[in-house]
Amino acid sequence: MGTYAIAGNSGSAGKTTTVVTEAVLLAERGFTVRVIDVDPQANASTWLGHVDAPAPTVADVLRGHRSIADVERPARVILDIDAETGQPVYDDEETIPGVTVVPALRSTLDSLVVELASQPGAVLNLQDALRDASPVDVTLIDCPGSLNVLVTAGLLATAADDERGLITCVKPSGKEVEGIPALQQELANMRRIYKESIELVSVIPCAVPPQGAVYEEQLAALRDWLGDRVAPSIRRRAIVDEAYTNYVPLPLYGHRAKDVVADYNAVIDHQLAAGLLAKRSQVA
Secondary structure, rough: OEEEEOOOOOOOOHHHHHHHHHHHHHHHOOEEEEEEEEEOOOOOHHOOOOOOOOOOOOHHHOOOOOOOHHHHOOOOOEEEEEOOOOOOOOOOOOOOOEEEEEOOOHHHHHHHHHHHOOOHHHHHHHHHHHHHHOOOEEEEEEOOOOOOOOHHHHHHHHHHHHOOEEEEEEEEOOOHOOOHHHHHHHHHHHHHOOOOOOOOEEEEOOOOOOOOOOHHHHHHHHHHHHHHHOOOOEOOOOOOHHHHHHOOOHHOOOOHHHHHHHHHHHHHHHHHHOOOOOHHHOOO
């Protein structure tokens, strides 16, 4: 099994695209995947079929009021949004096999930041809930794009599993790459304060333009610095925004998304070769 927090120190770096795309591609390879959305934007929840998710949501898990089983739902593809009710329309028979989601609701997580920070120990509620949850092959936790208590809760939750770590997504620019030391400092803080050892295990360069010396230099510097932890790059394509706008994960969006999907399959191959994302049957 493996539990991984996908976090970064800037928004729009490709975190949610990575979480949703890897979840669906891993399921297509026979994995069972749980996505936990702790990002107040709730984009992973939306992309996996749960827009404005009704209670209970991940906020109730973070408060310690609900279990994962109370909140977890099958991932689905939204066909449309009803113009009168604003509610999603589904094919009642269709789910995304192998993928479940613990959804977020935008209005609840923003206010939860102060609440969790004011209650000692509450930051460990998600970790406790995952220890009690039914096992899956891989759990992916989509964290916010700035360091706050929700990121801390997501990172600490990975310690519920022996196979764990931080996966970060960066654009190949100085500003984005400069956010990695802050993440490493957060991991050091957890070792010092919570006695939990969580490592940066994978760095995914996302939204990489097709050309430009500055991007090539940044990628080379990133690989010199972090070595084999740097995965193959994900190219920048407008199809990513289009697929999100139409509520369809990239692997299910059709042939126009095939280039980006191929990039993500290469990332998964790289992560598997590094010993990440192991199935339960493969974990000794």
